[in-house]
Amino acid sequence: MDVPAESPGDWDQIIESKSGLLDLRLKEIWQYRDLLLMFVKRDFISFYKQTILGPIWFFIQPIFTMGVYVFVFGNLAGLSTDGIPQPLFYLTGITAWTYFSDCLTKTSRVFQDNVAIFGKVYFPRIIMPLSIVVSNLVRFGVQFLLLIIVYIFFILTGWKPHITSYVFLYPILVAVLALLGLGIGMIVSALTTKYRDLALLVQFSVQLLMYGTAVVYPLSSLSGKWYSIIAANPLSFIVEGMRLGLFGEGVFDLSKFAYSLLITLVILFAGVIIFNKVEKSFVDTV
Amino acid sequence: MSIVIKIENLSKAYQLGQFSTGTLSRDIERWWALTRGKDDPFLKITEDNDRSVAGISDMVWSLRDINLSIEQGDRLGIIGRNGAGKSTLLKILSRVTSPTNGTIKLKGRIASLLEVGTGFHPELTGRENIFLNGAILGMRKYEVQRCFDEIVNFAAIERFIDTPVKRYSSGMYVRLAFSVAAHLESEVLIVDEVLAVGDAEFQKKCIGKMTDLGQGGGRTIIFVSHNMSSIRALCSSALYLKNGKVMEHGETDHIISSYLSDGSDSSTLDGTIPEYLSIHGTGEGRFTYLVPIGGDGEIKREFLFQEMLKVKFQFQAFQDINDVVICLYIVNMFGQIIIKDLGSTDFKPRLIEKGVHEIVVSIDETLLPGDYSFGLSASHFQSGSDIDFIDNFMRFKIRKESAEKGKDYPWATVQGYLQPRSNWKKIKLK
Numbered sequence: 001m002d003v004p005a006e007s008p009g010d011w012d013q014i015i016e017s018k019s020g021l022l023d024l025r026l027k028e029i030w031q032y033r034d035l036l037l038m039f040v041k042r043d044f045i046s047f048y049k050q051t052i053l054g055p056i057w058f059f060i061q062p063i064f065t066m067g068v069y070v071f072v073f074g075n076l077a078g079l080s081t082d083g084i085p086q087p088l089f090y091l092t093g094i095t096a097w098t099y100f101s102d103c104l105t106k107t108s109r110v111f112q113d114n115v116a117i118f119g120k121v122y123f124p125r126i127i128m129p130l131s132i133v134v135s136n137l138v139r140f141g142v143q144f145l146l147l148i149i150v151y152i153f154f155i156l157t158g159w160k161p162h163i164t165s166y167v168f169l170y171p172i173l174v175a176v177l178a179l180l181g182l183g184i185g186m187i188v189s190a191l192t193t194k195y196r197d198l199a200l201l202v203q204f205s206v207q208l209l210m211y212g213t214a215v216v217y218p219l220s221s222l223s224g225k226w227y228s229i230i231a232a233n234p235l236s237f238i239v240e241g242m243r244l245g246l247f248g249e250g251v252f253d254l255s256k257f258a259y260s261l262l263i264t265l266v267i268l269f270a271g272v273i274i275f276n277k278v279e280k281s282f283v284d285t286v
Numbered sequence: 287m288s289i290v291i292k293i294e295n296l297s298k299a300y301q302l303g304q305f306s307t308g309t310l311s312r313d314i315e316r317w318w319a320l321t322r323g324k325d326d327p328f329l330k331i332t333e334d335n336d337r338s339v340a341g342i343s344d345m346v347w348s349l350r351d352i353n354l355s356i357e358q359g360d361r362l363g364i365i366g367r368n369g370a371g372k373s374t375l376l377k378i379l380s381r382v383t384s385p386t387n388g389t390i391k392l393k394g395r396i397a398s399l400l401e402v403g404t405g406f407h408p409e410l411t412g413r414e415n416i417f418l419n420g421a422i423l424g425m426r427k428y429e430v431q432r433c434f435d436e437i438v439n440f441a442a443i444e445r446f447i448d449t450p451v452k453r454y455s456s457g458m459y460v461r462l463a464f465s466v467a468a469h470l471e472s473e474v475l476i477v478d479e480v481l482a483v484g485d486a487e488f489q490k491k492c493i494g495k496m497t498d499l500g501q502g503g504g505r506t507i508i509f510v511s512h513n514m515s516s517i518r519a520l521c522s523s524a525l526y527l528k529n530g531k532v533m534e535h536g537e538t539d540h541i542i543s544s545y546l547s548d549g550s551d552s553s554t555l556d557g558t559i560p561e562y563l564s565i566h567g568t569g570e571g572r573f574t575y576l577v578p579i580g581g582d583g584e585i586k587r588e589f590l591f592q593e594m595l596k597v598k599f600q601f602q603a604f605q606d607i608n609d610v611v612i613c614l615y616i617v618n619m620f621g622q623i624i625i626k627d628l629g630s631t632d633f634k635p636r637l638i639e640k641g642v643h644e645i646v647v648s649i650d651e652t653l654l655p656g657d658y659s660f661g662l663s664a665s666h667f668q669s670g671s672d673i674d675f676i677d678n679f680m681r682f683k684i685r686k687e688s689a690e691k692g693k694d695y696p697w698a699t700v701q702g703y704l705q706p707r708s709n710w711k712k713i714k715l716k
């Protein structure tokens with residue numbers, strides 16, 4: 001038990017109506033790190049327990065999506081894949097895109113999905129989106145494993161891989177992807193507590209955004225106006241960077257990386273600030 | 287003793303009605319006013335949160351200028367009618383929502399039990415939920431580990447600890463949830479009426495545990511309940527909130543009696559039951575009127591000792607309601623029910639047709655002198671769900687004087703509430 005404080009000034013917590021814009025309470029978040037892990041664990045257990053196939057679902061989704069992409073974009077549309085085997089090309093894009101869009105859409109719904117718990121108990125609300133990012137990172141890991149398996153399969157069938165040193169940037173690119181999804185998601189989540197329409201807007205715009213990102217086609221197949229539009233999307237360089245590392249093909253260098261990183265950090269920063277502002281009173285408005 | 291919670295000028299305003307209509311333009315207007323350094327144009331509210339009076343503004347103060355200091359080891363009971371701001375105060379203390387004005391200064395951690403098993407996941411086992419719930423309440427994993435056995439023992443669920451909680455009975459669920467919150471090492475424990483769900487034995491255990499935590503453990507407890515006997519059993523002091531303001535703060539018994547008498551005094555003499563008194567119900571019908579009447583049918587609030595006491599009340603059914611049981615209660619000044627009258631001895635539920643019904647009950651029991659009030663309930667016999675429930679309405683008094691000479695109540699203090707119609711037979715043994 002603490003020694004009773006002598007001066008009336010030293011309080012552990014002060015609850016007020018306003019707080020500083022930049023008061024991110026990182027120390028408090030760190031104290032709740034066990035909660036983050038418990039949420040991740042909860043997501044997994046509840047995911048398994050309601051299914052028959054359990055973790056196999058993590059594989060089924062990307063494999064089927066890949067199959068459809070190979071058929072539609074590879075065969076029917078005949079889009080270039082920069083000489084990379086089609087399944088590998090699409091699978092790389094799918095793994096990256098799934099992670100990004102999961103982070104974004106789930107984070108953007110975080111207030112609505114958790115009204116019940118947020119309305120009854122306090123913890124730093126940002127724990128919830130962070131746990132979403134970590135939960136999905138595990139899913140991403142499983143899907144990345146699938147990518148590796150397919151990669152090895154192609155090597156065994158005689159395909160010559162071309163790994164570049166950019167492969168070391170891969171983990172950082174994954175992190176940038178997650179943070180960008182988190183940042184946009186947090187901005188949207190804060191706004192959807194008041195303006196519900198945004199949730200619907202986000203749902204389909206994320207689907208459309210994939211076509212505005214170099215996921216199912218390489219950046220090198222574009223030129224002129226279209227190239228500038230797609231390249232302005234920081235996600236395009238991230239996906240291209242992943243492909244450059246794994247297959248030696250992709251429009252990517254350090255300056256392009258810096259561009260993506262900068263935009264991500266700006267969005268993330270804005271997201272955290274808006275989120276922090278909304279979390280205090282959203283219970284009254286939702 | 288040191289002060290662990292200090293509440294200063296705390297206020298909370300809520301906006302009534304639709305949030306979405308015009309909020310964008312309103313937000314812009316508000317933002318514009320604030321950036322020019324002016325007051326928030328939508329916070330010009332002077333109204334109290336009195337639900338019996340229709341408001342003019344669509345903002346309402348749920349709490350208004352609360353000042354309060356709570357010392358370490360205090361067990362504070364918060365009482366007040368529905369809508370008095372009790373839950374809002376707890377929510378602000380638990381940091382679920384933030385105040386509109388004012389500050390709260392705190393020492394130590396707060397564990398709040400605003401609801402049973404917040405964050406419990408039905409698919410997880412009891413064990414996993416203990417850790418999850420502990421973490422939600424802000425504990426580290428090793429802290430939960432340390433008192434894990436105690437939690438399980440107290441909740442008495444050893445056999446089911448590895449069973450998903452969706453298979454738990456509601457009683458087990460509550461026991462586990464309370465147990466987690468009560469054992470974790472927070473300096474302040476906030477409990478909001480969750481005990482209502484457990485059985486009587488467990489409720490007693492909870493009250494006992496909370497008393498221990500306060501007295502022995504030096505933990506501060508804030509407890510909200512409508513059950514005055516729980517408040518009396520647990521709390522060392524009480525706070526009476528009314529329309530968002532502190533009416534009184536002090537010694538428990540005193541506060542409870544002033545709350546109860548205030549509550550029933552406010553009921554108008556004409557006996558009309560205001561709609562806001564209907565606490566919860568299915569909406570199929572409601573009680574609209576209640577008055578105590580004397581032998582000649584005249585409305586009275588004071589009765590002589592051993593005088594004929596009758597009650598007249600009205601129930602309005604908005605539709606034909608099947609399977610209804612109506613009860614009349616007489617409640618003492620501590621909120622305890624001393625008479626529960628079902629109107630018949632066969633306990634048969636009946637059909638109540640659409641319309642307004644008047645019932646006159648003559649109470650053939652002799653109440654001892656004192657202050658009492660009435661309660662009414664209409665519920666479904668099979669499901670037990672309440673159609674309407676009026677608690678503590680229309681205070682009335684039984685005087686010590688009797689109409690007949692020499693039959694006055696002779697003692698200064700009154701013990702008990704009823705004078706039974708008993709029959710004493712005396713025989714001389716030696």
